[in-house]
Amino acid sequence: MEKGVAYDNDMNLKATELRLGLPGTDESQKECSSFVKSNKRSSEEMDSSCNEEECAPAPKALVVGWPPVRSYRKNVLQQQQKKSDSDVSGMYVKVSMDGAPYLRKIDIKVYKNYPDLLIALENMFKCSMGVYSEREGYNGSEYAPTYEDKDGDWMLVGDVPWDMFVTSCKRLRIMKGSEAKGLGCQ
Amino acid sequence: MSEDEELPDLGGGSTRSSNSTAVSGGGGDHNYVSPSPDQVLENVLENVLCFLTSRRDRNAASLVCKSWYRAEALTRSELFIGNCYSVSPRRVTNRFRLVKAIAIKGKPRFSDFSLLPPDWGAHFGPWLSAMSRSYRALEKLYLKRMSVTDDDLSFAAQSFPILKELVMVCCEGFGTGGLAIVASGCREIRVLELMDSDVGDDEADWISCFPDNVTCLESFVFDCVEAPINFEALERLVARSPSLKKLRLNCYISIGQLYRLMIRAPQLTHLGTGSFSPLEIVAQGEQELNYFSAFAACKSLICLSGFREIIPDYLSAIYPVCGNLTSLNLSYANINAEQLKPVICLCHKLQTFWVLDSVSDEGLQAVSAACKDLRELRVFPVQALEDAEGPVSEVGLLAISEGCRKLQSILYFCQRMTNAAVVAMSKNCLDLVVFRLCIMGRHRPDHITGEPMDEGFGAIVKNCKKLTRLAVSGLLTDRAFSYIGQYGKLLRTLSVAFAGNTDLGLKYLLEGCPKLQKLEIRDSPFGDSALFAGLHHYYNMRFLWMSSCKVTRQGCEEIARQLPGLVVEVITRDREENETSEYVDTLYMYRSLDGPRADAPRLMVRPSLMICGKHCTSTECRFSIARSLDFTLSVWVPCISR
Numbered sequence A: 001m002e003k004g005v006a007y008d009n010d011m012n013l014k015a016t017e018l019r020l021g022l023p024g025t026d027e028s029q030k031e032c033s034s035f036v037k038s039n040k041r042s043s044e045e046m047d048s049s050c051n052e053e054e055c056a057p058a059p060k061a062l063v064v065g066w067p068p069v070r071s072y073r074k075n076v077l078q079q080q081q082k083k084s085d086s087d088v089s090g091m092y093v094k095v096s097m098d099g100a101p102y103l104r105k106i107d108i109k110v111y112k113n114y115p116d117l118l119i120a121l122e123n124m125f126k127c128s129m130g131v132y133s134e135r136e137g138y139n140g141s142e143y144a145p146t147y148e149d150k151d152g153d154w155m156l157v158g159d160v161p162w163d164m165f166v167t168s169c170k171r172l173r174i175m176k177g178s179e180a181k182g183l184g185c186q
Numbered sequence B: 001m002s003e004d005e006e007l008p009d010l011g012g013g014s015t016r017s018s019n020s021t022a023v024s025g026g027g028g029d030h031n032y033v034s035p036s037p038d039q040v041l042e043n044v045l046e047n048v049l050c051f052l053t054s055r056r057d058r059n060a061a062s063l064v065c066k067s068w069y070r071a072e073a074l075t076r077s078e079l080f081i082g083n084c085y086s087v088s089p090r091r092v093t094n095r096f097r098l099v100k101a102i103a104i105k106g107k108p109r110f111s112d113f114s115l116l117p118p119d120w121g122a123h124f125g126p127w128l129s130a131m132s133r134s135y136r137a138l139e140k141l142y143l144k145r146m147s148v149t150d151d152d153l154s155f156a157a158q159s160f161p162i163l164k165e166l167v168m169v170c171c172e173g174f175g176t177g178g179l180a181i182v183a184s185g186c187r188e189i190r191v192l193e194l195m196d197s198d199v200g201d202d203e204a205d206w207i208s209c210f211p212d213n214v215t216c217l218e219s220f221v222f223d224c225v226e227a228p229i230n231f232e233a234l235e236r237l238v239a240r241s242p243s244l245k246k247l248r249l250n251c252y253i254s255i256g257q258l259y260r261l262m263i264r265a266p267q268l269t270h271l272g273t274g275s276f277s278p279l280e281i282v283a284q285g286e287q288e289l290n291y292f293s294a295f296a297a298c299k300s301l302i303c304l305s306g307f308r309e310i311i312p313d314y315l316s317a318i319y320p321v322c323g324n325l326t327s328l329n330l331s332y333a334n335i336n337a338e339q340l341k342p343v344i345c346l347c348h349k350l351q352t353f354w355v356l357d358s359v360s361d362e363g364l365q366a367v368s369a370a371c372k373d374l375r376e377l378r379v380f381p382v383q384a385l386e387d388a389e390g391p392v393s394e395v396g397l398l399a400i401s402e403g404c405r406k407l408q409s410i411l412y413f414c415q416r417m418t419n420a421a422v423v424a425m426s427k428n429c430l431d432l433v434v435f436r437l438c439i440m441g442r443h444r445p446d447h448i449t450g451e452p453m454d455e456g457f458g459a460i461v462k463n464c465k466k467l468t469r470l471a472v473s474g475l476l477t478d479r480a481f482s483y484i485g486q487y488g489k490l491l492r493t494l495s496v497a498f499a500g501n502t503d504l505g506l507k508y509l510l511e512g513c514p515k516l517q518k519l520e521i522r523d524s525p526f527g528d529s530a531l532f533a534g535l536h537h538y539y540n541m542r543f544l545w546m547s548s549c550k551v552t553r554q555g556c557e558e559i560a561r562q563l564p565g566l567v568v569e570v571i572t573r574d575r576e577e578n579e580t581s582e583y584v585d586t587l588y589m590y591r592s593l594d595g596p597r598a599d600a601p602r603l604m605v606r607p608s609l610m611i612c613g614k615h616c617t618s619t620e621c622r623f624s625i626a627r628s629l630d631f632t633l634s635v636w637v638p639c640i641s642r
Helices: A025-046 A071-087 A112-126 A162-168 A178-182 B019-023 B037-047 B055-062 B068-075 B089-095 B110-115 B125-134 B150-159 B176-185 B231-239 B255-264 B291-297 B313-324 B336-343 B355-370 B394-403 B419-428 B453-463 B478-487 B503-512 B528-532 B551-561
Strands: A092-097 A103-105 A143-147 A153-154 A172-174 B079-082 B099-103 B140-144 B165-169 B172-175 B191-195 B198-200 B220-222 B246-249 B268-275 B303-305 B327-330 B354-356 B376-382 B409-414 B434-439 B467-471 B493-497 B519-523 B543-547 B568-574 B586-591 B623-628 B632-636
Touching: A071 B246, A092 A112, A103 A112, A112 A143, A112 A172, A143 A178, A172 A178, B055 B068, B055 B419, B089 B125, B110 B519, B125 B150, B150 B172, B150 B176, B172 B176, B176 B191, B176 B198, B231 B255, B255 B268, B255 B291, B291 B313, B313 B336, B336 B355, B354 B355, B355 B376, B355 B394, B394 B409, B394 B419, B419 B453, B453 B467, B453 B478, B478 B503, B503 B528, B528 B551, B551 B568, B551 B586
Parallel strands: A092 A172, B079 B099, B099 B140, B140 B165, B165 B191, B172 B198, B191 B220, B220 B246, B246 B268, B268 B303, B303 B327, B327 B354, B354 B376, B376 B409, B409 B434, B434 B467, B467 B493, B493 B519, B519 B543
Antiparallel strands: A092 A103, A143 A153, A143 A172, B543 B586, B568 B586, B568 B632, B623 B632
């Protein structure tokens, strides 16, 4: 029915970018068929001139300006959604480094594993932390990353499996290598 | 308007008249000379007309006779132009000479939903030209859905040296560069409000452009400006604005920055909180600020909004002010019922509440329990899609209707609804003036009974006797419209989408609703014969909008022919060779004293013009056809001599 043109200032066809892969896609197909049925019923009873255009349901994503929510509001909420999708169970933790004047806050959920996190920290604070080894921690590096866990204990980053780390880490502190020695896991 | 030059019955034409006792209050004294008609008129002007502020009262006064018309025109200081194309700027400035405040509305509301091409019109420029000559003492300017350029703003700042209030709602065409000129040029500005407007980011540091001395700013609203601002300049501005009562920040202001502003302006009554989330970088050793105490210090706060990127943990900071709030706008805050409850249970004075459906029916139940004084509720969808999971439903609506009996205005987006809940609201909330229900799935019936939503909306128009604005949705047959026509006697604004079966639907409306002013219809099967049913009424309306209906070109031409005082704009989307449609895409028609506008968008103007199926070169017939890449806009005026 409605194959209208969306009159957006920057010609963006955001309407067509709406994801149809949401829960309920099957429902949308059911909707289509029930829509067709109700139209047919009305055409029999009411003798309305239901032309072909009207009976064929348009793909729902292409209906311009429906539902009637202003594009400004839609955009704001979509952007929020994007941000929150990426950190749907986001974990913002403070990161400090000995000697640096400013804290940073990072979302550790953004990283997939320890190497990712370490590289990011090294870039953020312009330091080198080397590679973690079970036996020796970050021995030999100028700096070592440590974290405070749920129980308030300070641990070396890498001591526990990544997933456990992500859920238990409360804050990060990049210590001088010499000070971190005592935290090595037995 | 009467041709009568003289005041009826007062003073007659000669010196003495017993009727003059009505004015002078006595009649027995033979030394008394009754006032002349002119004197009487002056008395009336001085003593009565100056008290008439309502424009309807003034309109009535202006119709008494020519003298009253002139007197009223000379004394009206506040103007309201509901449709910028209904009258030319020159006609307005010729009639009204002493205007201090003007409100101008441009595009029809459906332009908010991308249903009009850009550059459709509603340019502020021509109005500004006329006003800059005639209204140099202008103090208040209010624009809604107008297209305003930076040059316009610059010219306005020059033309209106004592401008005190500038409010722009749903406007576009200007940027932060234009705002910089307003900030520096309008030295007397007390109110600067930008709402829901599309403001371009010219990277101008407009906040720094306000004058350095103490300002008289009382209201500063820029929450829709999507551009970073100079925070230090804003902080200094707030510090030197002792009269500032309303401040609405944009999303580039972090909660830490909000804190700094709040402690400088504890006198605020209206606050838009910006992003309400922290910046990434926090200085070493800095504690989390005590936001709670900042709010506690704002003892006059009655209206809160913003929360653009809220981290829900911070919401508890507003507890100290909840008990005083009359208005709370959480409609950009994606929070759930559990996060809402501790806040809303404190808001016992709340009258206006805007929220996202993320709070779900459970959240609305909490609202219903706590906000007994609620007058206006708006529930917006987080996901504006037809097939999304809908967290709110008839359950929430029913709860609200039971708890908030004083409700006057509701806008409710949902995925499913029942007639029963709508009927219940119609019986519980008898003060309803505005009822707008948007069931987002097109043609969706009552999800429990499978029935159309006719009975629900029928109950609303029948029981809510004060209703003036209605928006309908869901599966609706002609019966729904027969109810509206039968009971909607006070209805002024009606929005219809994907509804009705036959022309009868629209006929019921046009024949039944005598107060109808604004009718906007989309995707409904109403055609020419329904259109003709409104011929008796169109001059009383501000506009009629019909898009994707079954109106034909011929039908539009016929209307234009029969009603020369209407401007009939038709937009036809260009189609492929094999695609034909007998129906126009959009019909937008409105009364106008000055005929069709000359500023229809044009990329290419066709030299030969068509009307009534034949080439027309008559000078009596004024029309323009503009073609762009995707549409043709035609404006008809009938071939009659004037």
